[in-house]
Amino acid sequence: MAPESDEHVETVERAMVALRRSQSRRALARLAADHRPTALSSGAEVLDAIEQAEEAQTPATVTSVAAALGIDQPRASKLVAAAVEAGLVRRVADQSDGRRALLVRTASGRRVSAEIHAFRRQVAGQAMDGWSARDRADFARLLSRFVAALSAVTADR
Template identity: 55%
Template sequence: MISRVDVETHLAAVEQALIAMRRSQSRRALAELAVPAFEVLDVIEAAERSGSQATVSGVAAALHVDQPRASKLVTSAVDAGLVARVADKADGRRVLLVRTPRGRATSADLHRARQAACAAAMADWSDEERVVFAGLLTRFVAVFGAR
C-alpha cells in the first residue's frame, strides 16, 4: 500500500520535473521551436483536426492571452507567411485563420523536430516504457490543462 508520504513525495517529484522541463525548454531543447508564430500554427492545426474553425478569439483562449496579444501573435504569423486570414463564407463579418502551404510545411517540420527531441530524450527507454509514458503524459496533460 502506498502511504501518504509516498504520494506527497511523488507529487513533489512531478512538480519539480515540470519546473525542470519548462526551464530546459526555455534554454535549450525546444526553445528554438517555441516561436510565438509556431504557437499560432499549433492552435490552428488543432482546430483543423477537431473540425472547428480557427479565429483570433480561439487563439486567445488556447494560448491563455488577451485578445490584443492574440491579434499581435496572429499578425506575426500572417507576416511570416504561415497563416492567412479569410472571410467566413457563412458570416462575412467573421475572419477565420488558415495555415498557408508554407504554414503546413512549417507545422510538419515542427512535428519532426519535436519528435526527434523526444526520441533523443527517450533513446535508452524500452518500447513499453515509451508507450506507458505517452499514455500517462497524455492523460496528465488532458486533466492538468483543463484546470
C-alpha cells in the same frame, strides 16, 4: 483528491517546472539553431493553435488563438499578424458571419508545422534514448492520461 504532501505529486510538480523551463523558446532555440532554423519560427505558437482547432474541427480565429495560448486578444492579434506577414497563415472570411475572419494555415504554414513536429519528436526521442519500447509506451500512455486530466482541471469553466 491526492494529499498535498504526496511525494509523487511533489515529484511530478518539480518535473513539470523543469519541463516548462526546458521547453522555453530560449532553450529550444539553442537546439534549433544548429538543426532547423524554421523549427521555432515566431509563428510556431499560432500554427499550433490553428492546427489544434483544425483537429477539433472548430474554426480558428484570433479569439481562439488567444484562448489556446492563454494570452490577451491584442497580443494574439499581433502574433497572428506576424504569422500572416510571414506567409504561414491567411485570413478567410467566415461564410456564416462576414464580420469574422477565420485563420487557415497556408501550404508554407503546414510545412513549417511539420518541421516543428519533427524537431520536437527528435528532441523527445533524444531524451528517451536508451529507454525500452515498453517504457516509452508506458510513459506515452501515462503522460497522455495526465495531460488530459490536467486539462480538465485547468480548463476555463
